[in-house]
Amino acid sequence: MHTVVQHPLLQHRLTILRATKTDPKLFRELVHEMTRLLAFDALRNLPTVPVSVRTPMGDAAGVKIEGHIVVAPILRAGMGMLEPMLEILPYATAGVIGTKRNEETAEPIPYYLNLPKPFPDSFVVLVDPMLATGGSACDAISTLKKNGFSKIVFLNIISCPEGIARLEKEHPDVPVFTASIDERLNDRHYIVPGLGDAGDRLFGTL
Ligand code: PRP
Numbered sequence: 001m002h003t004v005v006q007h008p009l010l011q012h013r014l015t016i017l018r019a020t021k022t023d024p025k026l027f028r029e030l031v032h033e034m035t036r037l038l039a040f041d042a043l044r045n046l047p048t049v050p051v052s053v054r055t056p057m058g059d060a061a062g063v064k065i066e067g068h069i070v071v072a073p074i075l076r077a078g079m080g081m082l083e084p085m086l087e088i089l090p091y092a093t094a095g096v097i098g099t100k101r102n103e104e105t106a107e108p109i110p111y112y113l114n115l116p117k118p119f120p121d122s123f124v125v126l127v128d129p130m131l132a133t134g135g136s137a138c139d140a141i142s143t144l145k146k147n148g149f150s151k152i153v154f155l156n157i158i159s160c161p162e163g164i165a166r167l168e169k170e171h172p173d174v175p176v177f178t179a180s181i182d183e184r185l186n187d188r189h190y191i192v193p194g195l196g197d198a199g200d201r202l203f204g205t206l
């Protein structure tokens with residue numbers, strides 16, 4: 001299942017994010033803001049339990065988010081989405097998945113993994129701004145599942161038909177929330193029109 005979040009607040013920022021002239025500082029700020037907007041939609045069904053809160057005027061019925069939430073960025077570009085997620089989920093833990101595409105084949109090469117202990121109610125929010133061939137995201141999800149995590153949602157900024165199709169085939173249980181499904185991949189496995197290399201644009205390593 002995939003959802004393209006069409007909200008104008010998100011789409012306006014996506015347009016600026018794509019622009020070649022957008023520098024790394026603005027790029028990071030936009031990724032932060034867009035992550036929060038995507039999360040607003042993607043996490044609308046987070047489980048909650050009823051709680052009561054004392055106000056100066058009496059008691060009010062409220063809710064508390066239930067379960068262990070893990071925010072898992074795929075390095076390196078996913079790091080840009082970690083901080084805004086932890087801002088809105090201050091009790092979440094972070095799990096880090098290091099994967100780098102082979103520049104020729106686009107095959108994901110895992111190089112680092114640091115995940116918290118899984119609990120029966122763990123819920124993973126996997127974050128990566130780019131979903132191209134789908135190799136990195138599929139590999140990251142397989143790794144999460146092998147390590148005991150079964151409830152996973154994927155937050156993404158730009159995807160393409162190839163990546164969405166692969167993810168839905170290999171991991172149909174993982175919903176994807178994205179701001180765009182772009183046209184296609186080029187012969188170097190980059191998304192067109194996309195925004196170029198998200199890691200380089202975030203960290204100024206172009
Ligand atoms: C980018 C991006 C994704 C991946 C997407 O990372 O952040 O993780 O490519 O491509 P895929 O769907 O074809 O796997 P990259 O491997 O370039 O590493 P980086 O973030 O360290 O630059």
Ligand code: URA
Pocket residue numbers: 077130132189190191192194195196197198199
């Ligand atoms: N990774 C990126 O950063 N950009 C793409 O277009 C594809 C993979």
